[in-house]
Amino acid sequence: MDPDKRPDGERPPLPWSPVPSVALADALRQQGTPPWLGELRAIVGAAHVLTAAPDLWVYCRDRSPYAVFNVRNARVPTMLPSAVACPGSAGELTEVIRLTRRLHIPVIPFGAGSGVLGGTLPLQRELVIDLKRLNRIVDIDETDCTVTVEAGMNGAQFEAALNARGLTAGHLPQSLHMSTVGGWAACRGAGQTSTRYGKIEDMVLGLEVVLPDGRLLRVRPVARRSTGPSIKDLFVGSEGAFGVITQVTLRAWRLPEARHGVVLGFPTLQDGFDALRKIMQAELRPAVVRLYDAGESAHRSHGRAPFDTCPFLAVLEFCGSRRLAALERELALEICEAHGAVETDDAIYREWQSHRFQSFSVPWQARDYYVDTIEVTAPWSVLPALHAAATAAIASLGGGIDFGVHWSHVYSEGACQYMTIRLPPMPEDRALPLLRRAWDLLQGTSLAHGCSISHHHGVGMFRNPWLAAELEIGLELLQALKDHVDPESLFVAGKLGLLRRDAEGCDA
Numbered sequence: 001m002d003p004d005k006r007p008d009g010e011r012p013p014l015p016w017s018p019v020p021s022v023a024l025a026d027a028l029r030q031q032g033t034p035p036w037l038g039e040l041r042a043i044v045g046a047a048h049v050l051t052a053a054p055d056l057w058v059y060c061r062d063r064s065p066y067a068v069f070n071v072r073n074a075r076v077p078t079m080l081p082s083a084v085a086c087p088g089s090a091g092e093l094t095e096v097i098r099l100t101r102r103l104h105i106p107v108i109p110f111g112a113g114s115g116v117l118g119g120t121l122p123l124q125r126e127l128v129i130d131l132k133r134l135n136r137i138v139d140i141d142e143t144d145c146t147v148t149v150e151a152g153m154n155g156a157q158f159e160a161a162l163n164a165r166g167l168t169a170g171h172l173p174q175s176l177h178m179s180t181v182g183g184w185a186a187c188r189g190a191g192q193t194s195t196r197y198g199k200i201e202d203m204v205l206g207l208e209v210v211l212p213d214g215r216l217l218r219v220r221p222v223a224r225r226s227t228g229p230s231i232k233d234l235f236v237g238s239e240g241a242f243g244v245i246t247q248v249t250l251r252a253w254r255l256p257e258a259r260h261g262v263v264l265g266f267p268t269l270q271d272g273f274d275a276l277r278k279i280m281q282a283e284l285r286p287a288v289v290r291l292y293d294a295g296e297s298a299h300r301s302h303g304r305a306p307f308d309t310c311p312f313l314a315v316l317e318f319c320g321s322r323r324l325a326a327l328e329r330e331l332a333l334e335i336c337e338a339h340g341a342v343e344t345d346d347a348i349y350r351e352w353q354s355h356r357f358q359s360f361s362v363p364w365q366a367r368d369y370y371v372d373t374i375e376v377t378a379p380w381s382v383l384p385a386l387h388a389a390a391t392a393a394i395a396s397l398g399g400g401i402d403f404g405v406h407w408s409h410v411y412s413e414g415a416c417q418y419m420t421i422r423l424p425p426m427p428e429d430r431a432l433p434l435l436r437r438a439w440d441l442l443q444g445t446s447l448a449h450g451c452s453i454s455h456h457h458g459v460g461m462f463r464n465p466w467l468a469a470e471l472e473i474g475l476e477l478l479q480a481l482k483d484h485v486d487p488e489s490l491f492v493a494g495k496l497g498l499l500r501r502d503a504e505g506c507d508a
């Protein structure tokens with residue numbers, strides 16, 4: 001592998017997208033009719049092959065701010081896909097993939113398009129494979145507490161079906177209603193109750209994947225195995241680059257008997273960090289843990305008491321059996337009080353809970369702000385310095401950027417630092433370079449502090465420039481795997497920090 005061809009932190013910043021955005025009318029003019037539509041229709045049925053302009057417009061974007069910004073300006077962020085196929089079964093999907101292999105058609109698996117890193121944006125007129133018709137619960141085993149589900153099932157419908165049986169998957173991303181179970185696994189996501197129930201990789205017990213050559217890879221669901229490196233984990237977080245996840249078996253949990261929300265104000269941010277760290281190191285497991293910096297606290301506490309003297313807002317939730325949840329709450333509060341925290345009524349918790357599946361960015365976007373988020377993982381010992389460095393870095397950019405930080409997804413060793421960048425209304429030719437500069441600074445600061453460049457949003461295409469610095473030699477191993485399973489780079493090419501190869505295996 002030629003290291004000069006691998007984007008890394010030393011090179012000049014890459015453009016946000018290797019393909020420039022284009023006006024919708026121009027994109028439609030460039031569109032042709034793929035010669036293989038007939039074969040595709042024969043597999044999935046004519047009604048399940050979409051080629052009309054409004055459909056292609058829907059599938060040319062994800063929820064990345066770059067895509068949202070372009071769509072807002074009636075532009076196609078990269079290009080339109082060649083077509084959209086919606087297979088209705090794993091068998092049909094396999095046939096579609098065999099067709100793409102035979103005819104060298106590039107593809108993008110598509111869950112619900114809620115990704116925020118450009119993973120589903122076409123870069124070579126891919127055929128988009130929409131998985132939402134694979135939406136059945138295959139089995140719920142109430143003895144083993146497991147659930148097997150097809151990958152395209154909507155997250156909220158999946159959780160509701162489990163709730164109806166007295167169960168929960170415990171995976172509740174903010175995007176619950178606009179994402180799929182397969183998308184959660186593909187992006188290695190984390191939900192709002194991750195501190196108690198774990199992240200998606202802790203939940204997935206087994207899966208089925210159609211590989212780019214059309215073979216079905218099956219990882220049988222068992223609690224654990226010791227048979228070499230975990231094959232399952234090669235696919236959790238693979239973002240479609242190694243094949244299409246068709247089915248997932250997850251752990252399920254009994255719905256909690258009791259749930260307590262707690263709202264606290266801390267006198268200093270350091271007190272907040274120390275209290276959360278000690279809660280985790282005392283082996284308590286709140287379901288929800290959220291601590292906000294000064295600006296984010298002010299946005300949410302609206303000057304209510306006690307935030308005038310204890311301005312750093314924290315929201316916790318304890319759940320489980322009635323006695324255990326009450327005890328965990330009591331022990332956690334003792335730790336918080338020792339750090340000067342003052343508890344207030346649970347109005348802010350209830351407000352958070354009632355809006356938990358809506359983006360906090362919407363009111364800003366309605367005022368034409370351009371909102372982006374960057375989530376990284378840091379050790380407790382580094383968080384204060386990382387927060388200070390990130391805040392200073394954004395301040396150095398000027399431009400009236402509103403920058404806010406909160407910490408959630410908490411561990412004994414550290415936490416996810418979730419940073420929100422809100423650019424005031426400005427022309428695209430100023431906004432995009434400024435945002436790109438903010439990404440350079442924040443990802444560079446994370447790496448310089450020994451942190452990860454992502455906690456749960458994944459890589460897509462917008463994190464390509466930093467992946468070599470994050471994974472080091474590990475990226476060569478991923479590339480070797482990619483070259484083996486998909487030698488022609490037909491699957492989600494140009495994403496996940498991986499090189500694109502042409503048919504002869506040369507870099508393209």
Ligand SMILES: Cc1cc2nc3c(=O)[nH]c(=O)nc-3n(C[C@H](O)[C@H](O)[C@H](O)COP(=O)(O)OP(=O)(O)OC[C@H]3O[C@@H](n4cnc5c(N)ncnc54)[C@H](O)[C@@H]3O)c2cc1C
Binds near residue numbers: 109240460
């Ligand atoms: C407002 C908002 C809030 C969000 N909150 C959270 C959050 O709390 N936690 C979190 O983790 N994420 C969050 N996200 C990000 C996003 O919702 C997740 O990454 C989600 O898991 C993506 O699922 P999807 O089904 O929409 O996937 P898509 O966006 O359709 O796809 C994302 C990537 O995965 C690939 N892919 C999708 N399905 C499959 C499959 N079955 N097999 C192989 N590859 C596949 C695609 O090719 C693409 O590369 C949020 C996004 C938004 C817009």
